[in-house]
Amino acid sequence: MELTPREITAELDKHIVGQHNAKRSVAVAVRNRWRRQRVEEPMRKEISPKNIMMIGPTGVGKTEIARRLATLTGAPFIKVEATKYTEVGYYGRDVESMIRELVENALGIIRSSERERVRQEAVQRAEDRLVDMLLSPSKEVDLRDNETSTDDYDAVSGDRTVAFLKHQRNREKIREMLREGLMDGRTVTFTTATKAVPMVMTNLPGMDSMEKDLQETLEMIAPVSKTKRMMTVKEARDYIIEQECDMLINKEKTQAAAIELAENLGIIFIDEIDKIVASEKQHGADVSRQGVQRDLLPIVEGTTVQTKYGYVKTDHVLFIAAGAFHRSKPSELMPELQGRFPIRVELTGLNKEDFVRILTEPDGSLTKQYQALMQTEDVELVFEDDGIDMLAEYAFKVNQQTQNIGARRLYTIMEHLLEELSFNAPDNPKSKVVIDAEYVRSRIEDVSKDEDLSKFIL
Ligand SMILES: Nc1ncnc2c1ncn2[C@@H]1O[C@H](COP(=O)(O)OP(=O)(O)OP(=O)(O)O)[C@@H](O)[C@H]1O
Numbered sequence: 001m002e003l004t005p006r007e008i009t010a011e012l013d014k015h016i017v018g019q020h021n022a023k024r025s026v027a028v029a030v031r032n033r034w035r036r037q038r039v040e041e042p043m044r045k046e047i048s049p050k051n052i053m054m055i056g057p058t059g060v061g062k063t064e065i066a067r068r069l070a071t072l073t074g075a076p077f078i079k080v081e082a083t084k085y086t087e088v089g090y091y092g093r094d095v096e097s098m099i100r101e102l103v104e105n106a107l108g109i110i111r112s113s114e115r116e117r118v119r120q121e122a123v124q125r126a127e128d129r130l131v132d133m134l135l136s137p138s139k140e141v142d143l144r145d146n147e148t149s150t151d152d153y154d155a156v157s158g159d160r161t162v163a164f165l166k167h168q169r170n171r172e173k174i175r176e177m178l179r180e181g182l183m184d185g186r187t188v189t190f191t192t193a194t195k196a197v198p199m200v201m202t203n204l205p206g207m208d209s210m211e212k213d214l215q216e217t218l219e220m221i222a223p224v225s226k227t228k229r230m231m232t233v234k235e236a237r238d239y240i241i242e243q244e245c246d247m248l249i250n251k252e253k254t255q256a257a258a259i260e261l262a263e264n265l266g267i268i269f270i271d272e273i274d275k276i277v278a279s280e281k282q283h284g285a286d287v288s289r290q291g292v293q294r295d296l297l298p299i300v301e302g303t304t305v306q307t308k309y310g311y312v313k314t315d316h317v318l319f320i321a322a323g324a325f326h327r328s329k330p331s332e333l334m335p336e337l338q339g340r341f342p343i344r345v346e347l348t349g350l351n352k353e354d355f356v357r358i359l360t361e362p363d364g365s366l367t368k369q370y371q372a373l374m375q376t377e378d379v380e381l382v383f384e385d386d387g388i389d390m391l392a393e394y395a396f397k398v399n400q401q402t403q404n405i406g407a408r409r410l411y412t413i414m415e416h417l418l419e420e421l422s423f424n425a426p427d428n429p430k431s432k433v434v435i436d437a438e439y440v441r442s443r444i445e446d447v448s449k450d451e452d453l454s455k456f457i458l
Pocket residue numbers: 015016017018019056057058059060061062063064065323324358362406407408
């Protein structure tokens with residue numbers, strides 16, 4: 001979260017070619033969340049996020065930017081498709097469920113940092129328990145029972161103190177062996193308490209929240225089934241550490257922290273926003289789309305949504321919307337909704353030079369992916385510059401001849417190019433395949449020339 005805009009764009013540059021304006025806008029927006037957190041209170045309340053609308057043709061990196069951004073910012077981040085939602089009362093998910101999803105995401109972040117915090121203590125406790133189990137394997141040690149059995153009498157002297165000291169010595173000995181890994185192979189038996197909760201899947205329209213409540217109630221009343229489990233010390237250790245972590249973490253505090261995090265730093269990326277534009281003639285699906293926009297409005301404007309962890313205010317959640325808008329225009333969205341996305345960034349169509357870079361530059365570029373795949377068959381795949389150039393040219397040409405699907409075209413062309421090689425690779429280990437202009441031309445030329453054929457194949 002402390003990344004500067006420059007650092008964010010640099011990270012994005014590793015995966016996405018070009019589109020600097022879009023990268024800059026999202027980087028600034030993310031940084032602004034951090035800035036706001038440091039502003040003093042009366043002013044902080046006043047600062048609301050400037051939501052962004054990314055507009056650009058299909059396959060030029062809109063979703064990809066969101067995806068990469070998600071892994072980059074430590075903030076709660078979810079990506080949703082506008083088309084998944086329907087107006088309350090229609091079949092599908094209601095819009096408020098995106099806030100619930102955001103809180104779940106925040107909870108995950110808080111939980112893992114809490115786990116980190118209590119881990120050391122949990123490890124300690126787990127060790128204590130393992131020592132107990134190893135000391136008295138016959139006795140069933142309940143998972144939640146940390147007491148040691150120190151009230152046995154010493155058989156020889158009949159003295160409690162002697163027995164206690166002996167017991168302590170044994171404990172320390174076992175603890176040492178445990179630490180050195182000498183006990184890893186031993187098995188321990190313990191009882192675990194699990195609840196058999198049936199999954200609720202109603203899928204009734206507008207019942208998203210009900211479903212959660214129902215699930216929760218079931219969890220509460222479900223019978224606890226105790227199972228005896230046998231594990232090696234090695235396996236049991238992780239298992240018990242997990243359990244101790246859970247016990248050490250305060251559930252209520254975690255949930256409250258998650259809500260606060262989601263409210264202040266949450267980012268929701270709404271993809272395919274152009275698909276909820278209703279056309280002029282209102283009928284059927286269009287009415288519902290208009291409804292989704294209407295439902296979306298209060299959430300983007302700032303409202304309070306009930307989640308199972310408590311109420312969440314959406315005033316300061318950042319929304320980034322994206323859409324191709326090739327059939328519709330942003331101006332066809334409801335005026336109020338348009339107003340809530342004041343920052344517009346356009347992503348540009350990709351040309352041949354971009355394709356060359358996309359094929360070679362990103363960390364996980366297509367050429368590197370195929371090289372890695374072929375490597376597993378012991379086949380060396382070499383891409384010559386002129387081969388890449390030719391690939392990019394065909395991709396660009398086919399995009400113009402048929403439909404422009406942006407960088408996605410590279411995938412189809414590449415797949416077609418290497419289809420034969422992929423099939424034969426296992427039969428030719430230790431071979432080297434050089435992809436040069438001639439290799440590309442001989443495999444793509446015929447298909448690309450025939451417009452009808454390329455519509456189906458490329
Ligand atoms: N500028 C780019 N740099 C690198 N890869 C790209 C770029 N643009 C697109 N791609 C690749 O092309 C594929 C499709 O891109 P993406 O999903 O981002 O398209 P989109 O802009 O969201 O399109 P749509 O409007 O159809 O949803 C992705 O696998 C992505 O990696």
